[in-house]
Amino acid sequence: MVSVRIVQIGKRDGRIVDFAQEKITKAIWGAAQAVGGKDRKLAERLSNRVVALLEEKFLQEIPGVEDVQDLVEKVLIEEGHARTAKAYILYRKQHESLRRIKTTFVEVEKIVSDYLSQIDWRVRENSNIGYSMSGLMLHVAGSVVADYTLDRIYSMEIADAHRNGDIHLHDLYFGITGYCAGWSLSELLYEGFNGVPGVIES
Numbered sequence: 001m002v003s004v005r006i007v008q009i010g011k012r013d014g015r016i017v018d019f020a021q022e023k024i025t026k027a028i029w030g031a032a033q034a035v036g037g038k039d040r041k042l043a044e045r046l047s048n049r050v051v052a053l054l055e056e057k058f059l060q061e062i063p064g065v066e067d068v069q070d071l072v073e074k075v076l077i078e079e080g081h082a083r084t085a086k087a088y089i090l091y092r093k094q095h096e097s098l099r100r101i102k103t104t105f106v107e108v109e110k111i112v113s114d115y116l117s118q119i120d121w122r123v124r125e126n127s128n129i130g131y132s133m134s135g136l137m138l139h140v141a142g143s144v145v146a147d148y149t150l151d152r153i154y155s156m157e158i159a160d161a162h163r164n165g166d167i168h169l170h171d172l173y174f175g176i177t178g179y180c181a182g183w184s185l186s187e188l189l190y191e192g193f194n195g196v197p198g199v200i201e202s
Contacts (some may be wrong), residue, residue: 003160006058006063009062009065010062010064010065010068012099024068025043027088028043028076028088035087049067050075053071054071069092073088093156096151097151115136122142123139138173145176150169
């Protein structure tokens with residue numbers, strides 16, 4: 001390990017804790033072992049490179065866990081360790097899924113409470129579903145399906161963009177099946193409902 005000037009790191013829950021380079025080394029070493037790596041010293045050297053980049057980029061501020069993980073990926077790829085990088089990215093995604101599962105269990109009470117008090121905007125997202133007991137059941141089950149859809153169907157970039165509010169994926173409750181379809185209004189006005197060529201309509 002090198003002598004580091006980064007002394008603190010921001011956790012996902014907002015806490016600020018002591019920075020420990022050994023955690024970076026262990027994460028790199030674990031990913032390397034998963035693909036047959038046997039040189040722990042190499043993991044330490046790569047960890048030193050990550051810390052050097054952290055100090056360049058975050059000398060005046062406290063880096064977050066995601067910042068560190070992004071730099072680990074960057075270093076692994078730039079140093080030519082694509083297989084280790086892939087294992088690390090997979091490890092990162094699996095842990096993200098585990099965190100989300102825990103969050104889902106913790107937030108069940110909040111999901112129900114927010115629906116009952118109509119705080120959650122998703123209560124009104126679907127105009128076909130009214131505020132009712134059946135609406136509540138769909139809302140709770142749909143929240144789980146929405147998380148599953150983001151984690152297992154969409155890419156991490158798209159899922160993060162939705163969760164951060166950069167884009168909006170409509171009706172994620174029905175994300176694992178076809179639900180809504182749209183047509184061009186001008187096409188409907190000029191051509192009407194033509195149906196599918198060669199298909200007999202009743």
